[in-house]
Amino acid sequence: MxxxxxxxxxxxxxxxxxxxxxxxxxxxxxxxxxxxxxxxxxxxxxxxxxxxxxxxxxxxxxxxxxxxxxxxxxxxxxxxxxxxxxxxxxxxxxxxxxxxxxxxxxxxxxxxxxxxxxxxxxxxxxxxxxxxxxxxxxxxxxxxxxxRPCNASIVAQAILGLVSWLPTAQRWRSSEPLSRQDMLDAIKEILIDGIAEDRNATVSYHSLDLSSNDVPIDHIFNAEALAAARQEALLASASWLFNLKGIDATSLEEIADRIGVTKKVIYHNVGDKETLVVECYRRAFRIYERLSQSLLAYDGSKIAAICAASHAVAAASIREDIAPLAPVAGFESLPDPVREQINASAVLLMERYLQVYADGQREGTVRQLHTRAIIAVYPAVFQWLPKWLDLLTPQDRSSAPHELAELLRVGLRAVRKRRRSPGTKRIQAK
CATH class of the missing domain: 1.10.357.10 (Tetracycline Repressor, domain 2)
Incomplete structure (x- = not known):
């Protein structure tokens, strides 16, 4: 009873x-x-x-x-x-x-x-x-x-990052909305077989630089240039702490202490914490837009270009001097005009990446996929790295960018080597 x-x-x-x-x-x-x-x-x-x-x-x-x-x-x-x-x-x-x-x-x-x-x-x-x-x-x-042989410590984080990203990814506006099933399928595509048409091919690529431009030597006494450099350093430090600890857990005092200034300096150069978060978001998307331009101009195969871009963003996410802000949670609490601006940038980035994937499919290096969904979920594999850095050895951290680029390229399924027929060429990036 x-x-x-x-x-x-x-x-x-x-x-x-x-x-x-x-x-x-x-x-x-x-x-x-x-x-x-x-x-x-x-x-x-x-x-x-x-x-x-x-x-x-x-x-x-x-x-x-x-x-x-x-x-x-x-x-x-x-x-x-x-x-x-x-x-x-x-x-x-x-x-x-x-x-x-x-x-x-x-x-x-x-x-x-x-x-x-x-x-x-x-x-x-x-x-x-x-x-x-x-x-x-x-x-x-x-x-x-x-x-396939892989760094299990890195890949395990990537898996948890991908599954954790879905609730956030669904909230980003897209010119062509994606269903939950679309993104679920994309996560499995990445984890199992990756995006490469030929998983046996050898792909080499040169790295892309995401660091901001230094102040030119002839501008070292230019007040505006120096102010811009100071603001960049401040936003980079704030973004690193936000990524590491979370926005709400990070105070202005911590940010000020880390760069050796007072809170007044932050208020003078950027504004209050809400404004600082907004500027960190804007900075992150400026970095991603610069990267997308480099991706479009990449001199090499499209699969190599995509690997180079993946490597660059993963490397940047664990570099304290670059660290683009990772939009993990709380996006809807931003002011409406800022969300509109960031969504517009996200749509632009999506269109540029879609172009590169389409070019790769035409040249035969990228397989036919729901590429819009792949592009939407892939950022999760590196955006969660800073939050769990303590689980990784220094060697793991240094190998993470290459490992995550390989995850996108060929997934995790064992690659079965086949005999190369006469005339088969390896894919090389210039």
């Missing part, structure tokens, strides 16, 4: 789950600072007092949301392993289960540093265990010749 107390507990459990689902949506769209208990209460349709039955405060709400994310991921990975099969089958099953359209949204782990030390330690431990399990699966797949 079901007692009244049991019914009450069941009802409370359902309501708790509903609150966490709603919290995940707001955290992903607006960030921590715009996710409050009163806002959650209004959206769920309960009193604010009722929420204090489940959460101590805003910090506890974020903590429980992040813990739920780790538990959901761990459950789906465990189920995928339990089903058995090759490493490819396990990864595919994990992605399918976690990102199925019927599944509720989970919160991206974008502001772990916002939490108290004990809470942060718990979430980091859960994430590290999940990452370590993926590393084990990948290494086992390589040993059994199911997967």
């Amino acid at each position: 079901v007692t009244q107390s049991t019914k009450t507990r069941l009802t409370q459990g359902v309501q708790h789950s509903r609150v966490l689902e709603e919290a995940a949506k707001i955290l992903n769209s607006h960030g921590v600072s715009h996710t409050s208990l009163p806002k959650i209460a209004t959206r769920v349709g309960v009193s604010r007092a009722a929420l204090y039955h489940y959460f101590e405060d805003q910090e506890d709400l974020v903590f429980q949301s992040y813990r739920r994310t780790c538990e959901i991921m761990a459950r789906w990975l465990s189920e995928a392993v339990h089903k058995g099969g090759s490493a490819i089958k396990i990864i595919e099953s994990f992605v399918d289960g976690l990102l199925d359209e019927s599944q509720p949204e989970f919160a991206s782990l974008s502001e772990v540093a916002f939490l108290r030390t004990d809470q942060r330690s718990t979430i980091s431990g859960l994430y590290e265990a999940l990452w370590a399990n993926l590393v084990t699966i990948l290494r086992g797949g390589v040993e059994r010749d199911e997967l």
Whole structure:
């Protein structure tokens, strides 16, 4: 017999789950600072007092949301392993289960540093265990010749980055909207076989430079040039800390201390924190637009050009002096004019990348894919790197850009070598 107390507990459990689902949506769209208990209460349709039955405060709400994310991921990975099969089958099953359209949204782990030390330690431990399990699966797949040789530490982060990116990617405006299934399929395309038409071909490429231009020698006493250089250094430092810790967990005092100035200098050169975040977004898209121009002008095969661009952005994401701001969460909390400007830049970037992919398909180096979806989800493989740098050795960090470019090019499935017929040429970039 079901007692009244049991019914009450069941009802409370359902309501708790509903609150966490709603919290995940707001955290992903607006960030921590715009996710409050009163806002959650209004959206769920309960009193604010009722929420204090489940959460101590805003910090506890974020903590429980992040813990739920780790538990959901761990459950789906465990189920995928339990089903058995090759490493490819396990990864595919994990992605399918976690990102199925019927599944509720989970919160991206974008502001772990916002939490108290004990809470942060718990979430980091859960994430590290999940990452370590993926590393084990990948290494086992390589040993059994199911997967190509790869740096499992880097690829495991890429997998978690890709699945975490989907809730954010769906919120970006596109001239041609993508469905959740489109992006789910794109994630699996990248992870399994990559984008190259010929996975056996050898592709070499030269690196692209994403660093900002230094002040020319004849401008070292030019006040405007020096002011621009100071602002660039300030925005780079702020972007690095935002990527590392999250926007809400990073204070202006920390940014000022890191570059050896006072908060007044930041206010004078940029403005308040909201303005600083906006300028970091604008700077990131200026960097990406410069890269897209280099991509279009690349002297070599299109597959080599795409690898070069991927390598450059991944390298920039773990360089403190460049570090474009990664738009992980909270985009919808930006002012409307800024969102419009950034969306316009995102559409421009999409069109340029689509042109390069189409050219690659015509020349026979890029296979036929839903390229718009591939381009939309791929940024996730490098944008999550700064947040979990502690899990990577210095050697891992240095190999990450090449490893992630290879992931996009050929995926993870073992490459079966074939005998080259007479006259077959290797693809080389000039």
